Amino acid sequence: MFANGYKKKVGSAVLVHIILLVGAAIMIIPFIWMFLTSVKTMGESTMVPLVIIPKQLQWNNYLKVFESLPFLTFYWNTMITTLFKTVGQVMICSLAAYAFARIEFPGRNLFFLLALSVLMVPGQVFLIPQYMIMKDLGWLNSLQALIVPGLFSAFGTFLLRQFFMTLPKELEEAAKLDGCNQFRTYWQIMLPLAKPGMIALAIFVILWSWNDLMWPLIVNTSPDKMVLSAGLASLQGEHSTNYTILMAGSMMAIIPMIIIFLVFQRSFIEGIALTGSK
Amino acid sequence: MEIKQVSPQVKVHDNPKQRKMKQRRYGRGDLFWAYIMIAPLMLGLFIFYVYPVFQTVYYSFVEWGAFGNYKWTGLDNYNKLLTDTDLHRAIRNTVVYIVLSVPLSIFLSILVAALLNQKIRGLTIYRTLYFLPVITMPAAVAMVWRWLYNADYGLLNYALGLLSIKGPHWLTDPNIALYSVILVAIWSSIGNNMIIFLSGLQGISSSYYEAASIDGAGTISKFYRITLPLLTPTIFFVGVISLISAFQVFDMIYMMIGEKNIAIESTQSIVFLFYKYGFTQNMKGYASAIAVLLFVIILIVTFIQMKLQKKWVHYG
Known part of the structure; x- marks a missing residue:
């Protein structure tokens, strides 16, 4: 009986691994295929029967991407946009989130509800007026058009407020007795404690900012102010049938994010789990 | 009434003082910092998110011209x-x-x-x-x-x-x-x-x-x-x-x-x-x-x- 139960356990463990492995293969094969195509010759990529592994790795496909579009500029624009948006949004949201979580002031609930109501509205409802504002400011085709509207986030404020509310009050009270004003309490005491929450928010902002497509398509149409996602769209317009170049471009657009993910994997997972558990 | 409970030793004489007391209920300087801290967010949310909602509703009643001009067309x-x-x-x-x-x-x-x-x-x-x-x-x-x-x-x-x-x-x-x-x-x-x-x-x-x-x-x-x-x-x-x-x-x-x-x-x-x-x-x-x-x-x-x-x- 014992042996039987053991066999059953091993059997089910094998089954679990088989299911998970099939799933994992489905998840990873598109990436492998993207890479393999990116180093094939165009002939190899359209050969029947299929060539799986290219004879010689064609790294110059990546050079061709740089030749046809200013990809270095796309990288720079995407990085600057993501950096400013992330730092700015985390600062602005954490300031407000602290006030909402910890200071009593008239109108607190009203202001907080107003911020929350923004969360209910689908993004497209803001887009045309935001575009008109950018146009009126003369900001079309500029990096600030990509950055500025993204500095303010109801989601970020909500997330950080929830986080501040879980922190113990004792430290703050001690700071108050020492004569710290609210800003110093926030800056010197609460901010260091809220680091995990801020990292979670930062990861969301990085992810959304790096991958966003519609807003960059709308506001920045000149190649020198484009980001990677919109750049990929124009690459597709230029080389609609040459998949070796399209795949090389795609690889280049996703590799930085994959590296960031592999390095900060735990924070990513915890951040996503945090939003689900509130 | 509430104010008296917070600091009963201060008598409430007139309006300006009463207002001062009300501030004290929220803590000295707290109000100032609270508004300063939410100001950037609220301002940004208002300009880029709250106002656009109303603007979009307004735009939904207009017809757009070729040069960014528009005219009211009601429920069209x-x-x-x-x-x-x-x-x-x-x-x-x-x-x-x-x-x-x-x-x-x-x-x-x-x-x-x-x-x-x-x-x-x-x-x-x-x-x-x-x-x-x-x-x-x-x-x-x-x-x-x-x-x-x-x-x-x-x-x-x-x-x-x-x-x-x-x-x-x-x-x-x-x-x-x-x-x-x-x-x-x-x-x-x-x-x-x-x-x-x-x-x-x-x-x-x-x-x-x-x-x-x-x-x-x-x-x-x-x-x-x-x-x-x-x-x-x-x-x-x-x-x-x-x-x-x-x-x-x-x-x-x-x-x-x-x-x-x-x-x-x-x-x-x-x-x-x-x-x-x-x-x-x-x-x-x-x-x-x-x-x-x-x-x-x-x-x-x-x-x-x-x-x-x-x-x-x-x-x-």
Whole structure:
């Protein structure tokens, strides 16, 4: 009986691994295929029967991407946009989130509800007026058009407020007795404690900012102010049938994010789990 | 009255002093800092998010001219919503997209999460692999799937060919293209939902399972009687969020199908039409009406979900 139960356990463990492995293969094969195509010759990529592994790795496909579009500029624009948006949004949201979580002031609930109501509205409802504002400011085709509207986030404020509310009050009270004003309490005491929450928010902002497509398509149409996602769209317009170049471009657009993910994997997972558990 | 209780030693004489006392109730200087701290956020939210909502509603009653000028046309745009067959088709496409992608993604995510929620080897590696599509730029995801789906040289039809099946034109056959997009949507959302379900599963106390084991319950019956009911709050949360974002599907259709594709009519979503009307055809008034419609639909659907949750969500 014992042996039987053991066999059953091993059997089910094998089954679990088989299911998970099939799933994992489905998840990873598109990436492998993207890479393999990116180093094939165009002939190899359209050969029947299929060539799986290219004879010689064609790294110059990546050079061709740089030749046809200013990809270095796309990288720079995407990085600057993501950096400013992330730092700015985390600062602005954490300031407000602290006030909402910890200071009593008239109108607190009203202001907080107003911020929350923004969360209910689908993004497209803001887009045309935001575009008109950018146009009126003369900001079309500029990096600030990509950055500025993204500095303010109801989601970020909500997330950080929830986080501040879980922190113990004792430290703050001690700071108050020492004569710290609210800003110093926030800056010197609460901010260091809220680091995990801020990292979670930062990861969301990085992810959304790096991958966003519609807003960059709308506001920045000149190649020198484009980001990677919109750049990929124009690459597709230029080389609609040459998949070796399209795949090389795609690889280049996703590799930085994959590296960031592999390095900060735990924070990513915890951040996503945090939003689900509130 | 309240003020007196806070500091009874100060007599309330007149109005200015009373005001001062009120401030003290909130703490000296606290008010000043509170408003300073929320000011940047509230100002930004107001300019870029609150005001635009009203502006979009206003725009939905105007007709846009070629030079950015516009004139009031009353309910014309809303009448057009009723007669625009492209829009009706887009709503139908979006509904099909939601009805298939959201439940299937949730089902598969729970399956993966449940399999990962045990002491198995390689947990982190599996988690990483399943999560990879989530962090990948949708524009790049769309690009590689276009290639995988390619009728002549795509990996998918090649694999089907090995089984001597002739694969379809995944992205250009109007009867199939929408389902091809849905498959990719499921593929790229499983990782995200799986993480949320995994953390939901880890929140279920093991004492429930121990008690059930003593009663002789098997793995399957434990799953249906314990895991699923206790997971319903998470399922509800993921369901609401997925539904809202599925209503806004755009990237995949823009990048994978594109405007010139013969299958575009049978795949374009509400937001794709919003983009097309608003930014490639400069019909910003009508596009605004579509945005308002989308907002109303999402509000109603979310409201219904909130109402229905009482029937099936267990808050333990």
